[in-house]
Amino acid sequence: MKYMIVGLGNPGGKYINTRHNIGFLVVEDFVADREGEWETDKLADVARVKFKGRQVICIKPTTFMNLSGKALNYWMQKEKIPLENVLVITDDIALPLGKLRMKGKGSDGGHNGLKDIQNTIGHSNYARLRFGVGNDFPKGRQVDFVLGVWNDEEVAVLPERITTAGEFIKSFVSVGLNLTMNNWNNK
Numbered sequence: 042m043k044y045m046i047v048g049l050g051n052p053g054g055k056y057i058n059t060r061h062n063i064g065f066l067v068v069e070d071f072v073a074d075r076e077g078e079w080e081t082d083k084l085a086d087v088a089r090v091k092f093k094g095r096q097v098i099c100i101k102p103t104t105f106m107n108l109s110g111k112a113l114n115y116w117m118q119k120e121k122i123p124l125e126n127v128l129v130i131t132d133d134i135a136l137p138l139g140k141l142r143m144k145g146k147g148s149d150g151g152h153n154g155l156k157d158i159q160n161t162i163g164h165s166n167y168a169r170l171r172f173g174v175g176n177d178f179p180k181g182r183q184v185d186f187v188l189g190v191w192n193d194e195e196v197a198v199l200p201e202r203i204t205t206a207g208e209f210i211k212s213f214v215s216v217g218l219n220l221t222m223n224n225w226n227n228k
Contacts, residue, residue, distance in 0.1 A: 042095045044214045045122045049131045049154040052103045060174040061187040064130040067206045068099045084112040109154040110161025129169040136173025139202040
């Protein structure tokens with residue numbers, strides 16, 4: 042069985058430590074724990090790892106956030122992975138810092154990466170793990186906030202929450218979306 046984990050973010054050095062790139066951090070940690078190697082390929086950086094006998098293809102789109110759907114769709118088709126075996130990891134300003142919530146469908150919530158995925162696949166019924174980044178920004182400054190770097194207090198919280206996000210991924214690959222939501226959404 043094949044699975045694909047898509048960490049959303051923006052490529053390039055200026056985005057490395059930004060809140061918008063939490064999807065990249067989560068998949069990087071998941072791959073590192075499995076001693077996987079990243080390679081740059083078409084539309085994404087790609088790593089292939091194994092977990093419980095399943096092949097897990099992890100991608101970090103190099104298309105920039107607003108074209109995430111293009112990379113997701115390309116790799117899904119190339120690897121012949123059904124949409125029910127795809128998990129998208131994204132930042133979410135509607136959740137407090139570090140709060141994790143898995144969903145099987147829903148709106149894009151104004152998130153341009155999710156909006157592009159929805160436009161590309163034609164619907165919003167796909168698994169996503171939302172990683173709360175908080176919303177401590179003045180009205181109208183959302184873009185500056187998500188593209189801003191983590192502050193020291195946030196950095197202190199990240200390692201444990203990124204590890205927990207990895208547990209969501211392992212559960213999704215092992216037991217599927219519904220059991221993962223039941224078992225992990227309140228952790």
